[in-house]
Amino acid sequence: MSKTLxxxxxxxxxxxxxxxxGETAVSASPASLRAAARRRGRAKKRLEIAVLSGPAxxxxxxxxIFPVVLAAFYGFYRWKGYGAPTDxxxxxxxxxxxxxxxxxEVLQHNFLILVLSLVVQGxxxxxxxxxxxxxxxxxxxxxxxxxxxxxxxxxxxxxxxxLMLQTNGALNDxxxxxxxxxxxxxxxxxxxxxxxxxxxxxxxxxxGFAVILxxxxxxxxxxxxxxxxxxxxxxxxxxxxxxxxxxxxxxxxIWAFLSIIGSLQxxxxxxxxxxxxxxxxxxxxxxxxxxxxxxxxxGNFGYGSAIAVVMFLxxxxxxxxxxxxxxxxxxxxxxxxxxx
Amino acid sequence: MSATTAESWSSSxxxxxxxxxxxxxxxxxxxxLTYFVALLFIGVCVAPVLYMVLGGFRTNSQITTDPxxxxxxxxxxxxxxxxxxxRFWGEFANSVIVALVSTIGIVVLGLMVSFVIARYDxxxxxxMYSLFAAGLMFPMVIAITPLYIVIKNIGLVDNxxxxxxxxxxxxxxxxxxxxxxxxxxxxxxxxEAATIDGTSRLGFxxxxxxxxxxxxxxxxxxxxxxxxxxxxxxxxxxxxxxxxYTLPLGVQAFSSQYSQDTAKVLAFTSxxxxxxxxxxxxxxxxxxxxxxxxxxx
Numbered sequence: 131m132s133k134t135l136x137x138x139x140x141x142x143x144x145x146x147x148x149x150x151x152g153e154t155a156v157s158a159s160p161a162s163l164r165a166a167a168r169r170r171g172r173a174k175k176r177l178e179i180a181v182l183s184g185p186a187x188x189x190x191x192x193x194x195i196f197p198v199v200l201a202a203f204y205g206f207y208r209w210k211g212y213g214a215p216t217d218x219x220x221x222x223x224x225x226x227x228x229x230x231x232x233x234x235e236v237l238q239h240n241f242l243i244l245v246l247s248l249v250v251q252g253x254x255x256x257x258x259x260x261x262x263x264x265x266x267x268x269x270x271x272x273x274x275x276x277x278x279x280x281x282x283x284x285x286x287x288x289x290x291x292x293l294m295l296q297t298n299g300a301l302n303d304x305x306x307x308x309x310x311x312x313x314x315x316x317x318x319x320x321x322x323x324x325x326x327x328x329x330x331x332x333x334x335x336x337x338g339f340a341v342i343l344x345x346x347x348x349x350x351x352x353x354x355x356x357x358x359x360x361x362x363x364x365x366x367x368x369x370x371x372x373x374x375x376x377x378x379x380x381x382x383x384i385w386a387f388l389s390i391i392g393s394l395q396x397x398x399x400x401x402x403x404x405x406x407x408x409x410x411x412x413x414x415x416x417x418x419x420x421x422x423x424x425x426x427x428x429g430n431f432g433y434g435s436a437i438a439v440v441m442f443l444x445x446x447x448x449x450x451x452x453x454x455x456x457x458x459x460x461x462x463x464x465x466x467x468x469x470x
Numbered sequence: 471m472s473a474t475t476a477e478s479w480s481s482s483x484x485x486x487x488x489x490x491x492x493x494x495x496x497x498x499x500x501x502x503l504t505y506f507v508a509l510l511f512i513g514v515c516v517a518p519v520l521y522m523v524l525g526g527f528r529t530n531s532q533i534t535t536d537p538x539x540x541x542x543x544x545x546x547x548x549x550x551x552x553x554x555x556x557r558f559w560g561e562f563a564n565s566v567i568v569a570l571v572s573t574i575g576i577v578v579l580g581l582m583v584s585f586v587i588a589r590y591d592x593x594x595x596x597x598m599y600s601l602f603a604a605g606l607m608f609p610m611v612i613a614i615t616p617l618y619i620v621i622k623n624i625g626l627v628d629n630x631x632x633x634x635x636x637x638x639x640x641x642x643x644x645x646x647x648x649x650x651x652x653x654x655x656x657x658x659x660x661x662e663a664a665t666i667d668g669t670s671r672l673g674f675x676x677x678x679x680x681x682x683x684x685x686x687x688x689x690x691x692x693x694x695x696x697x698x699x700x701x702x703x704x705x706x707x708x709x710x711x712x713x714x715y716t717l718p719l720g721v722q723a724f725s726s727q728y729s730q731d732t733a734k735v736l737a738f739t740s741x742x743x744x745x746x747x748x749x750x751x752x753x754x755x756x757x758x759x760x761x762x763x764x765x766x767x
Binding site for chain 2: 175176178179182183185186187189190192193194196197198200201204211258261262264266270272273274275276277278279281282283284285286287289290291293294298299300301302303304307334337338391392394395397398401402418421422425426431434435437438441442445446449
């Protein structure tokens with residue numbers, strides 16, 4: 131809504147040469163006026179652009195992009211992290227990673243978590259958001275409280291849950307008290323159970339964020355639509371299915387993207403609760419855990435860099451596929467450039 | 471936008487009663503169930519956190535004999551011990567320094583580059599936005615091994631700046647994505663008026679844009695602060711000496727060092743999460759608003 135408004139005003143004001151209300155405005159501008167405006171104070175404008183955007187871009191390139199490039203370079207070496215790498219091994223590191231059963235296992239864990247997060251948290255969050263979107267008392271308090279797990283750091287969540295989930299911890303004690311003693315279990319070290327425990331903790335930590343996003347998305351749907359549908363005699367469920375869900379689409383797709391990226395970089399919780407070595411036997415380790423254990427902790431920075439590259443490529447692939455096929459409509463031109 | 475919605479709302483309220491009634495009906499019926507589910511959900515969200523905070527008020531023997539129970543009697547020594555320890559305050563101070571400097575860096579650099587993307591017209595504008603948007607796909611964890619090598623090469627290992635600088639770089643994508651729509655939304659009439667009054671574009675940036683986009687700036691700032699406060703993987707790689715530990719590292723070290731003293735671990739942990747929680751509760755509305763702005767693009 132605000133976007134179209136902005137475009138209208140922008141097209142009306144272009145003679146000033148103050149473009150920049152987005153791509154839509156540019157296409158609508160008379161080319162001659164634009165050229166004239168550009169010639170005026172062009173050097174000054176360039177200087178301003180350079181001074182204002184330079185620091186951020188330099189920082190970003192140095193500490194976000196450059197390390198990835200560097201990793202691609204180190205990934206071809208057997209290197210302990212001291213001095214210049216000399217022991218060129220070609221693609222051996224990558225062969226080793228891709229044929230290592232341990233890596234295949236962590237990859238499976240990551241994708242299991244990824245799929246489960248979407249399948250479990252998505253519908254649950256939408257349902258809860260629909261429920262909480264009604265006019266009930268204390269909505270603002272509710273919003274703060276359900277966001278609490280998201281704000282608390284992974285380290286603290288990990289320490290808290292690992293204390294509660296010990297065999298003699300609070301959860302088993304609670305189950306005993308309420309007469310469900312038969313459900314007591316070794317939540318953390320039973321290999322059949324541990325990954326589900328992890329999934330539970332992840333859902334607990336991130337569901338609030340999903341609900342808040344969905345709630346915000348719901349509130350941006352104009353009330354007129356619901357009223358019109360009601361006048362036309364639509365039932366509550368028809369309205370949800372035909373109006374709410376489609377209009378919530380962009381929010382759901384963005385949330386799913388964030389969730390996918392989050393699942394691929396899973397690290398803190400597992401590292402805190404299980405540690406790099408126990409997580410392997412408990413069946414909860416992730417790609418990032420594998421990278422830290424095999425790379426830095428083992429002192430093999432060449433190998434660790436190669437794992438970073440593999441993780442990077444997997445994330446890039448997943449993200450691009452997602453952007454190409456799902457997000458295209460929402461983030462037009464943001465990442466896929468002119469493709470959209 | 472909120473204005474138009476409100477207007478249409480009030481106009482519809484004056485319509486005949488029939489549709490309003492129909493709307494109220496399911497709400498009345500669903501109300502108790504709604505409250506029940508909402509309470510259950512809140513309980514699930516809050517109980518574990520509450521358990522940690524309350525656990526700090528218990529003794530170890532209370533926790534061992536009856537893990538899931540309220541403090542009886544309430545004990546203050548755990549919290550008092552932690553609050554009286556130099557270790558906690560040292561780590562607290564490190565966390566505050568890192569979070570504040572990172573936040574300032576992210577906000578200042580992010581605001582500058584977002585202003586360029588939102589308000590200037592030039593050939594590489596789209597590419598610039600794409601560059602930062604792509605950064606969303608590469609979280610710090612994935613880049614941590616090569617990032618550590620870079621930090622080591624510039625000699626910032628075991629230095630708080632070794633955390634601050636990368637945090638600023640990695641905080642920029644979210645900042646740009648959130649701030650650009652905010653800066654775009656400032657009406658062009660205002661910029662025009664400023665130009666007619668003889669203000670340069672930079673003057674406009676400082677005197678008009680920053681105050682007008684303050685909600686977005688607050689959102690970005692709070693997110694940056696909380697992100698820094700909770701960051702674990704970067705300090706894990708960069709910081710070696712106890713004196714430089716930030717709270718997440720400190721909490722972990724404390725919990726493994728005093729693994730027998732569960733109550734004190736819980737007290738330490740609870741105190742460590744407090745600032746982020748307080749900060750968030752104060753600015754909750756702003757954060758949600760900012761996130762929605764970003765989602766709507």
